[in-house]
Amino acid sequence: MIDLTKTIDLSTTYLGLKLKSPLVASASPLCMEVGDVRRLEDAGASAVVLHSLFEEQIEIESEELNRFLFESSGSSAEAGTELPELMHPVRKAEGYLKHIQACKQAVRIPVIASLNGSSKGGWLDYATKMEQAGADALELNIYYIPVDLAVTGEQVEQLYIDLVTAVKSTVKIPVAVKLGPYFSSLPNVARKLDAAGADGLALFNRFYQPDFDLEALEVVPNLILSNSHELLLRLNWIAVLYGAVKADLALTGGVHSAVDVVKSMMAGAKVAMMTSALLKRGIGYLDTIATELLVWMGEHEYDSIRQMQGSMSRNAVPQPSAFERANYMKVLSSYAIR
Numbered sequence: 638m639i640d641l642t643k644t645i646d647l648s649t650t651y652l653g654l655k656l657k658s659p660l661v662a663s664a665s666p667l668c669m670e671v672g673d674v675r676r677l678e679d680a681g682a683s684a685v686v687l688h689s690l691f692e693e694q695i696e697i698e699s700e701e702l703n704r705f706l707f708e709s710s711g712s713s714a715e716a717g718t719e720l721p722e723l724m725h726p727v728r729k730a731e732g733y734l735k736h737i738q739a740c741k742q743a744v745r746i747p748v749i750a751s752l753n754g755s756s757k758g759g760w761l762d763y764a765t766k767m768e769q770a771g772a773d774a775l776e777l778n779i780y781y782i783p784v785d786l787a788v789t790g791e792q793v794e795q796l797y798i799d800l801v802t803a804v805k806s807t808v809k810i811p812v813a814v815k816l817g818p819y820f821s822s823l824p825n826v827a828r829k830l831d832a833a834g835a836d837g838l839a840l841f842n843r844f845y846q847p848d849f850d851l852e853a854l855e856v857v858p859n860l861i862l863s864n865s866h867e868l869l870l871r872l873n874w875i876a877v878l879y880g881a882v883k884a885d886l887a888l889t890g891g892v893h894s895a896v897d898v899v900k901s902m903m904a905g906a907k908v909a910m911m912t913s914a915l916l917k918r919g920i921g922y923l924d925t926i927a928t929e930l931l932v933w934m935g936e937h938e939y940d941s942i943r944q945m946q947g948s949m950s951r952n953a954v955p956q957p958s959a960f961e962r963a964n965y966m967k968v969l970s971s972y973a974i975r
Contacts, residue, residue, distance in 0.1 A: 682746060
């Protein structure tokens with residue numbers, strides 16, 4: 638029996654912000670309108686990451702941006718979710734700042750601004766403007782896929798480090814870095830970003846690859862929302878990084894249920910960010926997840942989120958090698974051919 642009189646504490650912290658729960662709405666079209674941001678708060682979101690201001694929006698007019706994103710050879714995760722929106726005028730950079738101000742006036746939960754790009758460019762100027770507009774924190778959604786054969790892995794990593802160092806020297810609000818998993822040594826990159834001053838690491842961005850239209854012989858955008866299976870990659874790396882870096886860890890991608898949230902916390906995440914689940918089921922699904930989370934914690938006798946955070950991390954389990962090659966061999970040998 639669940640003790641209905643028992644108080645379960647869902648609160649957590651992320652980027653120095655006190656949150657009522659680990660449920661955070663990540664950057665998506667759902668954060669483009671003030672009314673939807675208010676609905677996210679009402680449904681139980683403890684914070685929202687606004688849709689990204691793209692580097693290209695700072696540099697080119699909105700009409701050119703539509704053509705740029707549609708004709709580019711690939712799109713970042715969030716750009717993919719916004720492709721249908723690009724049939725309409727794109728909010729310009731100055732409009733993004735007004736959107737931050739409007740959201741801050743409309744809700745009481747933290748509002749995290751997001752910059753998506755790969756170079757310093759106008760980032761430093763707009764990082765400051767976002768801070769001045771009232772953003773509680775900033776997420777650097779770095780999108781860079783090297784196609785130049787002369788560019789080394791070390792140069793790619795240094796691009797990230799330089800960008801974080803520059804932004805941290807420009808703003809006083811907390812800065813998180815949203816990363817992809819494609820590094821030869823992710824722990825080393827995480828350590829360097831931590832040393833550069835990153836207050837948080839969000840794992841992982843989803844990079845959408847374009848598809849081929851064989852009839853038109855064109856490269857076309859391809860959008861597939863995430864599923865819970867994608868959680869596994871993120872659980873593994875958060876469990877490895879937990880306790881090894883000072884930066885807060887956020888899990889983003891593959892969170893579709895209360896159980897997914899629990900796994901995220903046990904791996905060592907401070908928050909579980911979601912978009913695809915809400916795009917599929919609606920904003921109100923947040924309230925369902927929050928209720929199911931409370932039920933699960935009650936049934937398993939957990940008093941708080943903090944009690945479970947990191948309990949299944951690499952350093953907390955009896956066999957930490959399960960996160961390394963021993964687990965690889967075990968999985969392969971466990972498959973039974975029918």
